[in-house]
Amino acid sequence: MSAPGSLLITDVRPYGEGDPVDILIVDGVIAEIGPDLTAPAEAERIAGGDAVLLPGFVDLHTHLREPGREDTETIASGSAAAALGGYTAVFAMANTDPVADNSTVTDNVYRTGREVGLVDVHPVGAVTVGLGGKQLAEMGMMAAGAAKVKMFSDDGKCVDDPLLMRRALEYAKGLDVLIAQHAEEPRLTVGAVAHEGPTASRLGLAGWPRAAEESIVVRDALLARDAGTRVHICHASTEGTVELVKWAKAQGISITAEVTPHHLLLTDARLESYDPVNKVNPPLREERDTAALRRGLADGTIDCVATDHAPHAAQEKCCEFSVARPGMLGLETALSIVVETMVTPGLLDWRGVAKVMSERPAQIVGLTDQGRPIAVGEPANLTLVDAAASWTVRAADLASLSGNTPYADMTLPATIRATVLRGAVTAHEGAVRR
Ligand SMILES: NC(=O)N[C@@H](CC(=O)O)C(=O)O
Numbered sequence: 001m002s003a004p005g006s007l008l009i010t011d012v013r014p015y016g017e018g019d020p021v022d023i024l025i026v027d028g029v030i031a032e033i034g035p036d037l038t039a040p041a042e043a044e045r046i047a048g049g050d051a052v053l054l055p056g057f058v059d060l061h062t063h064l065r066e067p068g069r070e071d072t073e074t075i076a077s078g079s080a081a082a083a084l085g086g087y088t089a090v091f092a093m094a095n096t097d098p099v100a101d102n103s104t105v106t107d108n109v110y111r112t113g114r115e116v117g118l119v120d121v122h123p124v125g126a127v128t129v130g131l132g133g134k135q136l137a138e139m140g141m142m143a144a145g146a147a148k149v150k151m152f153s154d155d156g157k158c159v160d161d162p163l164l165m166r167r168a169l170e171y172a173k174g175l176d177v178l179i180a181q182h183a184e185e186p187r188l189t190v191g192a193v194a195h196e197g198p199t200a201s202r203l204g205l206a207g208w209p210r211a212a213e214e215s216i217v218v219r220d221a222l223l224a225r226d227a228g229t230r231v232h233i234c235h236a237s238t239e240g241t242v243e244l245v246k247w248a249k250a251q252g253i254s255i256t257a258e259v260t261p262h263h264l265l266l267t268d269a270r271l272e273s274y275d276p277v278n279k280v281n282p283p284l285r286e287e288r289d290t291a292a293l294r295r296g297l298a299d300g301t302i303d304c305v306a307t308d309h310a311p312h313a314a315q316e317k318c319c320e321f322s323v324a325r326p327g328m329l330g331l332e333t334a335l336s337i338v339v340e341t342m343v344t345p346g347l348l349d350w351r352g353v354a355k356v357m358s359e360r361p362a363q364i365v366g367l368t369d370q371g372r373p374i375a376v377g378e379p380a381n382l383t384l385v386d387a388a389a390s391w392t393v394r395a396a397d398l399a400s401l402s403g404n405t406p407y408a409d410m411t412l413p414a415t416i417r418a419t420v421l422r423g424a425v426t427a428h429e430g431a432v433r434r
């Protein structure tokens, strides 16, 4: 499925480098790159306005709430949010209702995503039946279905039983699929709603210690070593996790890790207001953690950025902190937060942004048509970034059906001028194209 016909994008700088060029796309594939290109009269045209041209972003961690909670997000609304955020592929987590633990659900999510057509929606399959942590799901059936499921995760819950995790990794090796772990030792987080530290103590909130994450990270690194397979760590949130992933990689263990935009920018200082918009799993931590995560992302210890876009209804967020649902929106603000935390301080250049938001995530999960070089003959999955622009986040203006953004009223750098999926313009100047 690629857009038939031609699209001419004028005046863009691939990876923010060199003089502006034009890009001619024919039938979904980059046909020419150079100055002052000509296109057939009927070709669609987009004025780049000196935008930075990047490969389309790939999100390994998105929660679309379909099936089950279509009041908070649908595959259509989440796809729109993704396209507006510069994404051309997203991985939709399995903690839906019903759970995506069988190929009927995963194939339906996949097909609906194709029908919407704004972004490639790849369903994530559950590792265990019903996310129950007791019995392995039929991973092989999901991998063999129409969706060709490539990633499995019980995200929202940790696969905490070490023997079951070991078996899951062994099966994943045989199927050549990826297991992504929500690293949380549940015995250490009973009742926890905030990072365990001085802020939570002062505010009287039950704490989630760093060790709850780190003990699972190191355990799963060792299990992956013994199984001779790979494991991916969801939403790394602590300084210790960065150290452990670095250690594991140095041992030759096949481990990868993602960080969310909110764990790069926000700390538990946010909790002073008791506003549950700041409640998330794993919790917002301290400045030494955000600093270590930024350094880790810059030096490649942390492989990529993933949003953990987690829409929730107002009535489940605007309530007492301890009972509010954890999670925050992320798709439409991710690039801006990465610019704020990584590009502006000089930790990443635009090549680096392409790497952590597109190339590495595509490689980690084995997508062959995403995260590709901007070159002739490559699929035209592209994002145009207006690096000089800024915008003020308004929850009501977001395409998501939910409003739980922690960045409301903040003015952030960089906007997405356009997103192109296989030659089709999916978003342009803040509006989706259907
Ligand atoms: N991150 C969150 O706080 N919540 C996620 C689940 C998860 O990612 O663990 C959700 O599904 O709402």
Ligand SMILES: [Zn+2]
Binding pocket: 155, 156, 157, 182, 234, 235, 281, 282
């Ligand atoms: Zn999680």
Ligand SMILES: [Zn+2]
Binding pocket: 061, 063, 093, 155, 156, 308, 310
């Ligand atoms: Zn999640």
